[in-house]
Amino acid sequence: MEKRPFVYDPPLLPFLDIMYEDSDIIVVNKPSLILSVPGKERKHHDSIMSRVKSIYPDAFVVHRLDYGTSGVLVLGLHKAAISTLGKQFIAREVHKVYVAWVDGKLEGTGAVDLPLIIDLEHRPFQKVDLEVGKKALTYYQALHYDAAQDRTFVRLYPQTGRSHQLRIHMQQLGHSILGDHLYAIDRVYESVPHLYLHAALLRFKHPTTGEVLSFCAPAPFAVPEGCELQVSWLDEDLSLQVTSILKTPQPQIFELMPDLH
Structure with a gap:
């Protein structure tokens, strides 16, 4: 397949959209079109982590958002904080809600x-594999259908944190995320200027104080009236409302891209 054109040109302003910071952690609202961590090539060095490290040299990300995904990203500022936060993510004690x-x-x-x-x-692509694949579970809820543009606003509750999980799972449903440069067909990829996937809400325990912290980052795309982002979404258990479960894989269609996340 042909590679889609790609030029890494991350937004320069704001340098960092800081939502919260103290002596242990920093929480930023990551824009789309920038890497969470530096890429392999020098031209891909600019990233959220490299920008934070220019201020806090010992900082390190404890989770990642894909290049095209925007939203809440937390970094630890020293080894103890990084370790404690990392354990929360591994134990799946962190609550996340995305919108798309x-x-x-x-x-x-x-x-x-x-x-x-x-x-x-076909790196960096992921694929569905019923035999050797790692568990990946996503709950979704449709909130608004825009008939004029034939698109649906959804909220997504990933129960696992696999690479490209939300993008592949939506593609498998037959409803690719708009602007997805990896898994969407050309029409869907080209319909918007960037990936319309946003890590809107994040809740975790402060690594030092143990205080429960919740963050809500405004979306960089239009949110329908009546679907405003709410911290209370973090308390909802969509598993109790599920009416259908997709367990049968569908064909994956994608265009080859450079080795970027």
Whole structure:
């Protein structure tokens, strides 16, 4: 397949959109079109982590958002904080809610339960593999359908943190995320200026004080009236509302891209 054109040109302003910082952690609202961590090539060095490290040399990310994904990102500022936060993510004690615009009309509340694994022949792509893939579970809920543009605003509750999980799971439903440069067909990829996937809400315990912290980052794309982001979404258990579960993989269609996250 042909590679889609790609030029890494991360936004320069704001240098960092800081939502919170203290002596242990810093929380930023990551824009789309910038890496969470430096890439392999020098031209891909600029990233959220490299920018934070220019201020806090010992800082390190404890989770990542894909290049195109925007939203809440937390970094530890010293080894103890990094370790404690990392353990929370590994133990799945961190609560996350994403919002996205997806192609077509998606209805109701459901789940996608399809295991994922790296596609060794087409890095950095991931693929569904029922035999050796790692557990990947996503709950979704359709909130608003825009008939004029044939797109649906959804909220997504990833129960695992696999690479590209939300993008593949939505593609498997037949409703790719708008602007997805990896897994969407050209029409969907080209319909918006960047990936319309946003890590809107994040809740975790402060690594030193143990205080429960919740953060809500405004979306960089239009949010329908009546669907305003709410911290209370973090308290909802969509598993109780699920009416359908996708467990049968569908064909994956993608265009080869450079080795970027």
